[in-house]
Amino acid sequence: MERGINTRCLHLEETEGKTDNYGALTFPIYQTATYAHPAVGQSTGYDYSRLQNPTREHLEKVVASLEGGIDALALSTGIAAITLMMELFKPGDHLIVESDLYGGSIRLFNNVSEKNGIEFSRVACSNEDVESHVKDNTKAIYIETPTNPMMNVTDIGALAGIAKKHGLLLIVDNTFLSPYFQNPLKLGADIVIHSGTKYLGGHNDTLAGFIVTNNEEISEKLRFLIKTTGAGLSPFDSFLLERGIKTLGIRMERAQENAFALAEWLKKQDVVTKVIYPGLPEHPGHEIMKKQARGFGAMITFDLDTKEHAIALLEKVRMIKFAESLGGVETLITYPTTQTHADVPVEIREKNGITDSTLRLSVGIEDSKDLIAELEVVFKCI
Numbered sequence: 392m393e394r395g396i397n398t399r400c401l402h403l404e405e406t407e408g409k410t411d412n413y414g415a416l417t418f419p420i421y422q423t424a425t426y427a428h429p430a431v432g433q434s435t436g437y438d439y440s441r442l443q444n445p446t447r448e449h450l451e452k453v454v455a456s457l458e459g460g461i462d463a464l465a466l467s468t469g470i471a472a473i474t475l476m477m478e479l480f481k482p483g484d485h486l487i488v489e490s491d492l493y494g495g496s497i498r499l500f501n502n503v504s505e506k507n508g509i510e511f512s513r514v515a516c517s518n519e520d521v522e523s524h525v526k527d528n529t530k531a532i533y534i535e536t537p538t539n540p541m542m543n544v545t546d547i548g549a550l551a552g553i554a555k556k557h558g559l560l561l562i563v564d565n566t567f568l569s570p571y572f573q574n575p576l577k578l579g580a581d582i583v584i585h586s587g588t589k590y591l592g593g594h595n596d597t598l599a600g601f602i603v604t605n606n607e608e609i610s611e612k613l614r615f616l617i618k619t620t621g622a623g624l625s626p627f628d629s630f631l632l633e634r635g636i637k638t639l640g641i642r643m644e645r646a647q648e649n650a651f652a653l654a655e656w657l658k659k660q661d662v663v664t665k666v667i668y669p670g671l672p673e674h675p676g677h678e679i680m681k682k683q684a685r686g687f688g689a690m691i692t693f694d695l696d697t698k699e700h701a702i703a704l705l706e707k708v709r710m711i712k713f714a715e716s717l718g719g720v721e722t723l724i725t726y727p728t729t730q731t732h733a734d735v736p737v738e739i740r741e742k743n744g745i746t747d748s749t750l751r752l753s754v755g756i757e758d759s760k761d762l763i764a765e766l767e768v769v770f771k772c773i
């Protein structure tokens with residue numbers, strides 16, 4: 392029987408009963424670049440830390456177990472994970488990608504992958520006919536659900552059906568929900584991406600990224616690629632990520648509880664013209680989320696009535712930080728137009744509905760009454 396996710400955040404079953412490392416509860420930081428060999432042709436199992444390091448490996452096993460994958464690779468950032476994943480493709484390959492994605496992913500595809508000969512079709516996977524975009528050279532479908540920042544929800548199982556029918560890989564960036572709320576591999580995806588900087592690390596103090604797969608052949612290719620391209624996560628950052636993961640469940644639950652309170656409160660404010668949170672029953676993806684996820688997360692996107700009000704809010708918040716990122720214990724507010732999505736061509740931003748009065752809130756684990764109290768004061772004086 393599979394253990395519960397909170398238990399899997401804390402304990403790696405395969406290492407139990409072993410008293411290596413003096414029985415230390417915390418997996419040590421093996422801060423080493425290289426490893427001495429017992430004899431020619433022999434190895435301790437580790438040769439050089441770019442290939443593998445015990446601390447990174449331990450973290451990778453924990454993340455693989457959380458996502459239900461056979462392998463997870465820990466990288467220096469989320470975008471390093473996506474960059475490595477793109478090395479699975481070659482010039483002339485075509486990918487169908489969700490049109491509303493984290494701006495850094497769009498920038499990578501537009502400026503690096505296209506230069507390397509990869510073609511893209513940008514499709515709103517939550518409401519367009521994805522199958523009609525499949526071509527002879529299509530190799531994969533790449534999505535986020537919910538998307539960043541417009542919180543569009545795609546039915547992962549249905550898309551996996553289309554992917555399987557056409558022999559395509561389904562790749563899901565699961566950053567917004569974390570493995571605590573959603574496991575795309577279990578719904579038919581082949582590869583899961585995480586910015587570990589967000590909920591997995593959880594403390595706004597460390598950058599990291601993950602690629603998880605349940606496919607032996609993909610795992611082998613990725614292991615070759617991480618060795619060859621070299622963006623593996625450092626031992627110290629691996630330790631920080633593993634420490635963050637221990638409290639993933641309670642952080643996600645608490646942040647979600649706060650998000651519900653804030654979404655309901657925001658809806659009642661005069662200056663707020665739109666609140667997009669999949670936990671609200673009126674969100675078009677609410678029912679799909681109920682089916683494929685165990686929660687709705689803690690990301691809220693909302694529109695104010697004017698750009699001036701949006702800017703005034705960003706400049707007046709104090710406890711809530713005007714900062715780029717998400718998924719940490721502290722509540723952050725982001726302005727996609729000049730921050731996360733600044734490099735996204737205007738026509739794509741407009742198509743996705745991102746305006747200059749759109750704000751994105753990553754709800755943290757403070758007392759919700761204090762978050763509301765701060766916004767109440769700010770709304771009164773803008």
Ligand SMILES: Cc1ncc(COP(=O)(O)O)c(C=O)c1O
Pocket residue numbers: 468469470471493495535539564566567585586587588589598599600716717
């Ligand atoms: C959904 C999503 N994927 C990937 C990334 C990139 O991760 P990182 O900033 O760790 O490189 C981000 C960053 O905000 C993100 O929001």
